[in-house]
Every structure is written in structure tokens, then in C-alpha cells.
Amino acid sequence: MKPLYTATATASGGRNGHVESDDGLISLDLAIPAPMGGPGGGSNPEQLFAAGYAACFHSALQFIAGQSKTDVSGSTVTGRVTIGARDDGPGFGLAVHHEVMLPTLSQSDSEKLVAQAHEVCPYSNATRGNVTVDFTVTGGQA
Numbered sequence: 001m002k003p004l005y006t007a008t009a010t011a012s013g014g015r016n017g018h019v020e021s022d023d024g025l026i027s028l029d030l031a032i033p034a035p036m037g038g039p040g041g042g043s044n045p046e047q048l049f050a051a052g053y054a055a056c057f058h059s060a061l062q063f064i065a066g067q068s069k070t071d072v073s074g075s076t077v078t079g080r081v082t083i084g085a086r087d088d089g090p091g092f093g094l095a096v097h098h099e100v101m102l103p104t105l106s107q108s109d110s111e112k113l114v115a116q117a118h119e120v121c122p123y124s125n126a127t128r129g130n131v132t133v134d135f136t137v138t139g140g141q142a
Contacts, residue, residue: 015044036083046081049094053123054079057098060121064113072113074103096133103140110139 008022013030016038020027030045032038058077065072078099086093102110114137118124127133 016042019043019048046083046094050079050081050096053081053096053127054098056123057100057117057121060117060124061100061102061113064116064120070109070113071104072102074101076101094131096127096131097136098133099136099138101138101140105139106141107137107139110137 009019009026010022011017011019011030015030015032017030018028019030028048029042031040031042033044033046034040054077057079058075061072061075061077064070078101080097080099082095082097083092084095085091100110100114102113105113114135118133118135124133
């Protein structure tokens with residue numbers, strides 16, 4: 001891999017701690033979510049992963065669309081990251097579900113674009129074979 005950029009962040013205190021990027025642009029207190037038995041009131045690693053993956057995937061959509069001069073204005077990606085006990089052994093696993101809205105494209109064209117973006121997105125490539133990733137795709141044109 002030919003590096004283009006390296007992001008750096010430091011965590012302290014785990015899920016009830018703090019995370020900060022080396023440039024200070026991210027500085028968040030973390031808290032275990034109430035549904036997991038924690039106090040809530042802070043962000044958590046799953047939210048951060050959902051935000052990062054959704055933003056990265058949206059950029060992949062825009063990249064693929066740009067190559068074919070396809071209009072994807074008004075498009076959105078909502079990422080949902082679920083954590084739970086693994087079915088196949090000890091520990092925990094993640095699952096990702098993206099809701100992709102492409103109001104300027106037909107359903108068929110939207111599904112094709114999402115499939116192409118899933119092949120080039122760095123998060124998709126990093127999770128492939130390790131994390132279940134699925135999509136709900138909604139096009140806006142008949």
C-alpha cells in the first residue's frame with residue numbers, strides 16, 4: 001500500500017474514557033451506552049465507527065459517480081453499527097447496516113452504484129470477510 005494519509009487518535013479509559021485526535025479536532029468523552037448497562041451520556045466506539053464508515057462510503061459513492069458523470073446530489077448514507085456477542089466463539093463482534101438514499105437515480109442504478117462503491121471503499125475493504133455489512137438502497141426515480 002502506498003500511504004496517502006495517516007490519522008492518529010489516542011484513547012484513555014476505554015469505553016468510559018476519552019478519545020482525542022492528534023490535531024485536537026476530535027476530543028470526545030466516551031461512555032458505555034445505557035442499553036449495554038452503562039451510564040450513557042457520551043459517545044462510544046460504535047458511533048465513531050458508524051460515522052467514519054458512513055462518511056467514507058459516501059465518498060466512495062461520489063468517487064464512482066464522478067467517474068461516470070452520474071448525478072448523486074442529495075444522496076445520503078446512514079450507517080448503523082451493532083455490537084453483540086459472537087455466535088461462533090468468545091468475545092464480541094460487529095455488524096454494519098448502511099441505508100443509502102440516491103434520490104436522483106433509479107432503484108436499479110442506485111443498487112449498481114452501491115455495489116461498485118462497496119468494492120472501492122477502504123472501510124468496506126477492511127471489513128470484508130470480518131464484519132457483516134449489508135445495505136438498504138433507495139433510489140428516487142422510477
